[in-house]
Amino acid sequence: MENVQKNIHTDEMINKIPVRLLKNKIYKGLFLLAALFTFILLVVLLARIFSQGASHLSWDFLQNFASRRPEQAGIKAAVIGTLWMMAVVVPVSLLLGVGTAVYLEEYAGKNRMTRFIQMNISNLAGVPSVVFGLLGLTLFVRVLFLGNSILAAGLTMSLLILPVIIVASQEAIRAVPKELREAAYGLGATKWQMILRVVLPSAIAGILTGSILAFSRAIGETAPLVVIGIPAFVAFLPKSVFDSFTALPMQIYNWTSRPQEEFHFLAAAGIIVLLVILILMNSVAVWIRNRYENKY
Amino acid sequence: MKKIKVLTGLAMMSTALVLGACNNTSGEGNAEQSAEENKQMQGNIQIDGSSTVFPIMEAVSEEYMMEQPNVKVTVGYSGTGGGFEKFIAGETQMSNASRPIKDEEKAALEEKGIDFTEFKLAYDGLSVVVNKDNDWVDSLTVEELQKIWLDNGKSKKWSDIRKGWPEEEIKLYSPGTDSGTYDYFDEVILEGGQIDKSAVLSEDDNVLVQGVTGEKSGIGYFGYAYYLENKDKLKVVPIDAGKGAVEPTNETIESGEYAPLSRPLFTYAANKAVAEDEAVYDYLKFTIENAGSLSEEVGYVKLPEEEYKKDLETLEGLKK
Numbered sequence: 001m002e003n004v005q006k007n008i009h010t011d012e013m014i015n016k017i018p019v020r021l022l023k024n025k026i027y028k029g030l031f032l033l034a035a036l037f038t039f040i041l042l043v044v045l046l047a048r049i050f051s052q053g054a055s056h057l058s059w060d061f062l063q064n065f066a067s068r069r070p071e072q073a074g075i076k077a078a079v080i081g082t083l084w085m086m087a088v089v090v091p092v093s094l095l096l097g098v099g100t101a102v103y104l105e106e107y108a109g110k111n112r113m114t115r116f117i118q119m120n121i122s123n124l125a126g127v128p129s130v131v132f133g134l135l136g137l138t139l140f141v142r143v144l145f146l147g148n149s150i151l152a153a154g155l156t157m158s159l160l161i162l163p164v165i166i167v168a169s170q171e172a173i174r175a176v177p178k179e180l181r182e183a184a185y186g187l188g189a190t191k192w193q194m195i196l197r198v199v200l201p202s203a204i205a206g207i208l209t210g211s212i213l214a215f216s217r218a219i220g221e222t223a224p225l226v227v228i229g230i231p232a233f234v235a236f237l238p239k240s241v242f243d244s245f246t247a248l249p250m251q252i253y254n255w256t257s258r259p260q261e262e263f264h265f266l267a268a269a270g271i272i273v274l275l276v277i278l279i280l281m282n283s284v285a286v287w288i289r290n291r292y293e294n295k296y
Numbered sequence: 297m298k299k300i301k302v303l304t305g306l307a308m309m310s311t312a313l314v315l316g317a318c319n320n321t322s323g324e325g326n327a328e329q330s331a332e333e334n335k336q337m338q339g340n341i342q343i344d345g346s347s348t349v350f351p352i353m354e355a356v357s358e359e360y361m362m363e364q365p366n367v368k369v370t371v372g373y374s375g376t377g378g379g380f381e382k383f384i385a386g387e388t389q390m391s392n393a394s395r396p397i398k399d400e401e402k403a404a405l406e407e408k409g410i411d412f413t414e415f416k417l418a419y420d421g422l423s424v425v426v427n428k429d430n431d432w433v434d435s436l437t438v439e440e441l442q443k444i445w446l447d448n449g450k451s452k453k454w455s456d457i458r459k460g461w462p463e464e465e466i467k468l469y470s471p472g473t474d475s476g477t478y479d480y481f482d483e484v485i486l487e488g489g490q491i492d493k494s495a496v497l498s499e500d501d502n503v504l505v506q507g508v509t510g511e512k513s514g515i516g517y518f519g520y521a522y523y524l525e526n527k528d529k530l531k532v533v534p535i536d537a538g539k540g541a542v543e544p545t546n547e548t549i550e551s552g553e554y555a556p557l558s559r560p561l562f563t564y565a566a567n568k569a570v571a572e573d574e575a576v577y578d579y580l581k582f583t584i585e586n587a588g589s590l591s592e593e594v595g596y597v598k599l600p601e602e603e604y605k606k607d608l609e610t611l612e613g614l615k616k
Contacts (some may be wrong), residue, residue, distance in 0.1 A: 068355035068594050147387065148342075150370075229344055229368035229382055233354045235361045244342070244370045254373060256502050257347065259595055262463040264502075 010121040046087060049275075053268025059267055065235040066251065070262035075270055077234045081150070081245035082277070083265050084238055088154025089161070096158065097165030098200075098207060102164075105173040106195055109150075125163035133227025141228050148229045151241040156224050161214035168210020172203040205292035212285035216278050223248035248274050337367050339575030340497030344372035344399050345379025346476050347521055349555055349561050350593055351594040352417055356583045359590070363582075368577045376476035380564075389576050393562045394420070395483070396531040403509065411567040413614060415584060415607050416599055421544035422481060422557040423523035425530040427512045432461045435534040435541035437555065438485065444515060445469070445481075447490040454513060461515075463596060468495035469507040469516030475499060481517060484556040487533030491598035505530065515558075521595025549597040569616045577615055 065076025100121075108114040136156025146152035151199060176199050184194040200207075226248055232254040234246040255267035338378070350373045357369040374382065376393045380401045383391035386408065405412060424441065426433050432454065432566055436444075440457050444466060452462040464601065470491060471477040478497075482488065498504055501518040508514040509529045523532055534541035537555050548554040563583070569576045582605045588598035 029542065065358075067358050068590070142385065148370075151407075181525060208591050226374065229372055229374055229387065231342070231344065231368070231372035232350065233357055233371035233567070235358060236365075243367070244340075246370075253346075258351065259500065259501065260517070260524040261525065278574075 003058075020101040049268045049271050051274045052265050053270070055134065056265050056269040057272060061266075061268060062273070066233050066246075070260065070266055073263075073266055075248065075251055075273060076238065077275065078246050078248045078251040078270070079277075080237050082247045084150045084220065084241070084245055085101065085154045085247055087159065088151060088241060089157045090215060091112065092155060093161055093165055093214070093218075094211060097162050098169050100166045101169030101173055102195060102199075105170055105192070106199065121163050121166050125167065126224075127161055130219050130223045130227060131237065132156055133224030136224060136228045146243055148231065148236065148243070149242045150238055150245050152228060153225060153230055153245070153247070154241070156228055157218040160221065160224060161218050164214040164217070165211050166205075168214070169207045171202070172206025173199055175206060176202050180248065190217075205289050208288045208292075209285045212288075214280050216281050219281075220249060220274065221251050225250050226253075248277075305307065305563070312512045335573045337364050337578055339367045339547050339573055341369045341576055341579055342388045342393065342571075343370065343390040343563075344374050344382050344388045345390075345563070346376040346561070347373035347522060348393040348394040348420065348476060349392035349417065349563065350374075351521075352561065352587060352591045353539050353563070353583075355590040356586055359586060360579055361583050364575070364578070369552055369579065376475055376479070377474060382530040382565070383564065384410070384413075386566075388412065388460075389566050389573070390580070391564045393399065393564060394559065395479045396560075396562065397564060412564050413567055413610060415563050415565065415580070415610070416560045416603055417563055417583070417587040417596055418596040419549050419558055420561055420596050421549040422477065422517050422552050422559060423520050423544050424515065424535060424557070425518045425523055425534040426533055427508055428529060428531050429506055430531060433515075433531075435536050435582055437536040438538075441485050441486075442489075443471075443536070445486060445495070447492045451494060452492075461616050464513040467507075467511045467514040468492050469504040469514060470495045470497050471501060471504065471518060472499040477501075477517075480559045487546075518559055519595075520549065520597065524595055530556060536555070546592075546597050550600065558597075560599075561591075564612075567614050570611070577611070579609055581608070584611065 045290075048155055059140040061074045062079065063076055065074040065077050066075075072170035104114060104118065108117075132241065133156065136152060136159070140146045140155050141148060145154075146155075180198050180202065181194055184198045189197070230250055231244060231246055232250045234244060238245045252267050252270040255270060258264070318552060320608070340584075343357075357371055361369060370380070371392075372382075376395055378390040379388070379393065380397065382388045384401065386406045397412075424436065425581065443457055444452065445468065452466050454466055455463045457466075470481070473491075482491070494505055497605050499506075501522045504516045504518050505522055505526050508516040509526070515533075515612045523530060532543060535557055536541040537552070542548050542554050544554045544558070549558045552558060565576070565580055570580060571577075584604055588601075588604060592598050
């Protein structure tokens with residue numbers, strides 16, 4: 001009896017093997033396709049941009065202001081404007097973002113109020129960027145009379161990326177082992193000393209990685225800038241944060257919508273410059289992560 | 297040690313700040329060097345409005361700032377409506393428009409006590425185009441255009457428009473409803489009616505060009521400059537407004553023969569800014585004097601000479 005039963009099972013098993021192996025292969029293929037699809041898309045995009053734009057990249061392109069003549073047009077004002085804007089975005093969003101995260105993780109009690117704030121932050125992360133543009137237009141441009149200045153744009157962009165920075169910082173702070181905090185208390189540290197000397201240094205890798213990804217988003221966003229009325233033609237460099245300016249995405253968007261094909265090539269060259277800046281920033285993020293990771 | 301690491305991190309974050317500051321000083325140097333010729337003016341001029349007019353103003357500003365590097369001109373492209381919104385809020389001294397100002401915009405300006413003057417800069421001929429392989433359409437009358445573009449709840453075939461044309465469904469491509477281009481088409485062709493709901497709307501005219509290029513039974517309309525740039529990919533449709541079919545060319549647009557789709561492009565200036573700010577007056581004068589040649593250079597059509605003369609007289613009147 002036992003023998004027979006065993007044989008039946010063996011047969012069944014043997015029968016099923018090809019199907020199981022086939023399934024295995026199909027799923028492997030499907031996932032490979034999914035991965036390849038994204039990859040190919042990226043390659044096609046990059047190839048297109050580089051084939052169109054690479055020949056238009058030159059020192060003049062970086063040194064000239066915008067122009068109606070494609071061969072004389074450059075992105076000096078846009079690059080410098082973007083750097084100025086980031087000079088506002090980086091300190092403002094870091095201070096506000098990390099401050100909020102520290103408060104929520106270290107100080108706030110686990111009550112309704114905290115949950116309410118937390119929920120709102122998560123929701124803010126999903127709000128379309130145009131809405132932040134409208135907020136910036138009403139609050140910074142009109143109510144606070146900042147006009148379409150670097151400061152107004154920088155503050156708007158800071159608000160836009162704040163939720164991401166807060167959430168990333170919270171995750172990083174939460175990942176700091178409890179033992180480290182307790183050890184600090186054990187040595188007689190106050191809460192502030194513990195946060196400053198133990199929590200923040202060990203969370204800094206996570207905080208900065210998340211933040212720099214958020215800064216990359218601020219560099220690439222166009223919609224809020226269009227809404228708050230950032231001009232596209234600016235042939236001077238700003239002298240303070242209260243000056244008008246233009247930014248890379250504005251310039252690129254303007255060039256892509258022009259009728260003359262030459263401008264589309266310039267847009268591609270502009271995108272390459274934007275990509276280089278983004279890659280530089282992301283490499284800094286990776287470098288920081290590797291340098292500070294697992295020190296504790 | 298830990299403190300030092302935090303500081304290094306912060307120092308890196310402020311690199312952007314330092315970079316900005318460095319470039320700033322070099323910018324000042326440039327301005328001083330070239331500020332030695334003729335009468336130099338100072339000032340800030342903020343311009344916003346139509347993205348159609350943007351290339352003209354970009355060209356004007358580029359030339360102007362070579363002569364007057366201390367007058368800081370900025371030009372935006374929020375669209376005709378968006379531009380007027382900023383003009384009404386008093387944030388800009390000049391507002392570009394690809395259609396005449398609307399009554400409600402006029403009322404809002406009046407309420408704010410902002411007097412303004414309209415200046416014509418150039419003409420644009422809205423060009424109706426079909427696919428290169430479309431061998432049946434040789435011209436369209438205004439009524440046929442209306443039949444094609446107005447919504448009647450059903451899809452339309454070319455054979456519905458004129459007898460003998462193929463039984464193929466018409467695919468429509470139109471600029472987005474926020475654009476001055478749409479507003480103008482709405483005024484002269486749709487006359488306030490509902491545009492066909494199956495029409496593909498896009499704010500980017502290059503998307504429309506691609507649409508019509510790739511669709512044999514497609515039809516679209518957009519600014520003259522976009523047609524000129526894609527002449528070899530598209531077929532332009534001569535428009536018959538009762539006096540025979542007229543194709544858009546520089547001559548027919550300038551003479552007004554290409555009707556009703558030839559439209560003027562404007563800039564609106566705040567009277568107070570012209571009267572009180574020498575730089576705004578000077579810039580506007582420069583604009584009117586050069587709009588003709590510069591607009592041709594960026595793909596539009598210049599106005600007849602008298603129009604610019606009239607504009608200049610109006611401007612002198614504002615100066616007092």
